Amino acid sequence: MPVLSLPASIEPFKWADRAAQVAGDVPLASFPRLCEGLADQAGTVQVDCRFERDAQRVPWLRGTLTTSVTLTCQRCLKPMALPVSVEVELALVHDEEDAERLSDDADYLVVSEQGLILAEILEDELLLAIPYIPSHESCELEYRNPEEPVGETRRENPFQVLAALKKPAADE
Ligand SMILES: [Zn+2]
Known part of the structure; x- marks a missing residue:
């Protein structure tokens, strides 16, 4: 996919009217708050999103975001790669009143x-x-x-014992 710089500012309802699509590889560096938590800011996010209206004329932003980020493991402090795949499905509403007309499980953005x-x-x-x-x-x-x-006797917490029984065995 082509490298994409995201539009600075858009008109979401008009974009939904014309079923606008946003697709391409967006550099991770385009997301500064995300980058703050990353061990490595190189890489891209595959963005494949579209604005559209459903049969009830409700505008939506739908699509997928796919990437792999490098985080720092908070136990061993070494890098860890984490594949990330996000389904985006957000109704676009003018206000909370608008949002009440959506089904209860719909995520929305005012x-x-x-x-x-x-x-x-x-x-x-x-x-x-x-x-x-x-x-x-x-x-x-x-x-x-x-x-x-070593050298310490301790009463076992029954919940910890239970948790140990439920979890899969550690390295053999
Ligand atoms: Zn680790």
Whole structure:
């Protein structure tokens, strides 16, 4: 896909009227808040989104965002690659009153006629898909399974025992 710079500011309802599509590879560097949390800012996000109206004339922003980001594992502090794939499905409404006409499970955005910053919307969606405290799966298992301190007897917490029984075995 071509490298795409996202439009600075758009008119979301007009874009929905004309079923505008936004597709291409957007550099990660276009998303500064996302980049703050990344160990490596090189790379792109494959954006494939469209504005459209459904049969009830409700405008939507729909599509997918696909990328791989490099985070820092908060247990071993080494880099970890995380594939990210986000489905975007947001109804575009003028106000909360508009939103009440949507089905209960619909996500929506209150937007004005113009001035929508698409990069910020997409960035929010990406941020939601990234763990607040990232860690490798193997590091996570290690942390949940600390060695019993030597020379100390401790009553086991029944919930911890239960959790240990439920989780898959660590490295053999
Ligand atoms: Zn780790």
